[in-house]
Amino acid sequence: MDRVIVIVLDSVGVGELPDAAKYGDEGSNTLGNIAAAVELYLPNMARLGLGNILPLKGIAPVAAPAAAYGKMASRTAGKDTTSGHWELAGLILERPFPLYPRGFPPEIIEPFEKAIGRKVLGNKPASGTVIIEELGAEHMRTGYPIVYTSADSVFQIAAHEDVIPVQELYRYCKIARQLLTGEHAVGRVIARPFVGEPGHFIRTDRRQDFSLEPPRPTLLDAVMNAGLQVMAVGKIKDIFAGRGISRWIHTHDNMDGVDQTRNFIRESNRGLIFTNLVDFDMRYGHRNDVAGYAAALEAFDRRLPELLEALNEKDVLVLTADHGCDPTTPSTDHSREYVPLLVYGNRIQPVDLGVRSTFADLGATVAELLGVPYDLAGESFTSMLMK
DSSP: OOEEEEEEETTOOOSBOTTGGGGTOTTOOHHHHHHHHSOOOOHHHHHHTHHHHSOBTTBOOOSSOSSEEEEEOOOSSSOOHHHHHHHHTTOOOSSOOOOOTTOOOHHHHHHHHHHHTSOOEEEEEOOHHHHHHHHHHHHHHHOOOEEEEOSSSEEEEEEETTTSOHHHHHHHHHHHHHHOOGGGOOSEEEEEEEESOTTOOEEOTTOEEEEOOOSSOOHHHHHHHTTOEEEEESTHHHHTTTTTOSEEEOOSSHHHHHHHHHHHHHSOOOEEEEEEEOHIIIIIITTTOHHHHHHHHHHHHHHHHHHHHHOOTTEEEEEEOSSBOOTTSSOOSOBOBOEEEEEEOTTBOOOEEEEESOTHHHHHHHHHHHTOOOOSSSOOOHHHHBO
């Protein structure tokens, strides 16, 4: 194949994993529960075989799906963005990233405050939108940045753009990234800039993630080493700390992500296009906005034909996810779920791929489709796909 386009529908999980109860995620089913709560209209993904993956109210399985379909389980302990994407790319972590359910200890916070020359506010797990409403006014008065975490392995720093300029906020994040090593090597440090007045704060699209560099090679490195291109759309560059990426572009929202992916498809470069569409997770899953999540799914579904029509004879398009974030549950955090797997292309056989034991099976498959040497985790299912 000339190219494989992998689009991660961030947080669009398809049902709880067997160990979900260990994470407090029993009953989570991001896509299934949204379909049960809101009448979903996803005709294009349904045509590919979305309703064949799991029971979905209003989206029936089709007798002759246009794509190969299945779902994948995670073998990495955790349910965060970084480990999910790394596993998709063939890297399974032996131990999960550290979590901070009671906030960060003094051995982290005190050196950080000293390095930036300011105290911090917060230092607790919180929803990003809630904590800026809670502490935003005090932040504006004192100039102290807001530090918080979540059920994921993240060190998040929120600051009003008029109080701490965005470039200065990024500098704070780089300082935190340098401090957070060893046992405190969190998956991501995230800059969370916002604007507005108390009671009307809005987070801006100048968020930036500062991830750990993958400790071992990934699919992206393998593709690059074979002389092919890796084109990253959205926060993929941040998730992989810029490693194994030829070209990249940040995006403003899901629709911009679709635009940029389509633009890359229209070019003639051989290799991998790797896209993350973050709005499902960031704007709707974490805010328990069921209607907003449903509308975002329908908006993507309406754009899907543009991507399919842009494919050439030797392209393969994959739709999947990195974890769940069920907006119908009380939790505002990610959920431990299976992720969907839809594989489409002119030369792809529309078969049932079953339940894959690891996300890394996708990485192995992408490598084989591209003819790239690969000795990472996962078992390729290419032989099932080819007509």
